[in-house]
Amino acid sequence: GDSVTQMEGPVTLSEEAFLTINCTYTATGYPSLFWYVQYPGEGLQLLLKATKADDKGSNKGFEATYRKETTSFHLEKGSVQVSDSAVYFCALSDRSGGSNYKLTFGKGTLLTVNP
Amino acid sequence: EPEVTQTPSHQVTQMGQEVILRCVPISNHLYFYWYRQILGQKVEFLVSFYNNEISEKSEIFDDQFSVERPDGSNFTLKIRSTKLEDSAMYFCASSFSSYEQYFGPGTRLTVT
Numbered sequence: 001g002d003s004v005t006q007m008e009g010p011v012t013l014s015e016e017a018f019l020t021i022n023c024t025y026t027a028t029g030y031p032s033l034f035w036y037v038q039y040p041g042e043g044l045q046l047l048l049k050a051t052k053a054d055d056k057g058s059n060k061g062f063e064a065t066y067r068k069e070t071t072s073f074h075l076e077k078g079s080v081q082v083s084d085s086a087v088y089f090c091a092l093s094d095r096s097g098g099s100n101y102k103l104t105f106g107k108g109t110l111l112t113v114n115p
Numbered sequence: 116e117p118e119v120t121q122t123p124s125h126q127v128t129q130m131g132q133e134v135i136l137r138c139v140p141i142s143n144h145l146y147f148y149w150y151r152q153i154l155g156q157k158v159e160f161l162v163s164f165y166n167n168e169i170s171e172k173s174e175i176f177d178d179q180f181s182v183e184r185p186d187g188s189n190f191t192l193k194i195r196s197t198k199l200e201d202s203a204m205y206f207c208a209s210s211f212s213s214y215e216q217y218f219g220p221g222t223r224l225t226v227t
Binding site for chain 1: 146148150156157158159160163171173206208210214215216217218219220221
């Protein structure tokens, strides 16, 4: 079945540091890939997405590139802020095999950014 | 901006009791989902709903669970006889197309 593996963390960085959170996936078909963010006490918010190989999703300074050859979708940001402190989830949606667009999530990575 | 809403935000119930978790999806969305997140664990798919019927369900979604869209706006998840292990955060999500699911803030269910 489908699965997502991401760096578990926790990750602690200083403000303005570079962020990478690794994510790799296994899927039977050709999935769409997502990063969701969960701020403390809140629900899941879509951060960015990519639907085909070599697509780059970007939002709020975050980027991730769909790499089919390495089955990866690593999240990066050049300069993190304290307000980026949250849990980040990598996820995929695979329509093959009759799957009706359900999301399969990684375990989440807690990011803490210190001033 | 339209958003998915869920009520209640926190529900405490005793083991064996029935609970109904309520969701109001975004109004023009066609696909509806429930997920749960046990504390400290990953978000897990429970069920998807399209065209007034269940389109897919996970192994977690056994006979104790049911979903309903009773009036064209609400989308509910019922647990008939709660167990301790049902304690989790339950998220409702909706989407217009296959690509972007929008999540509600969640209902924290505590079974004692």
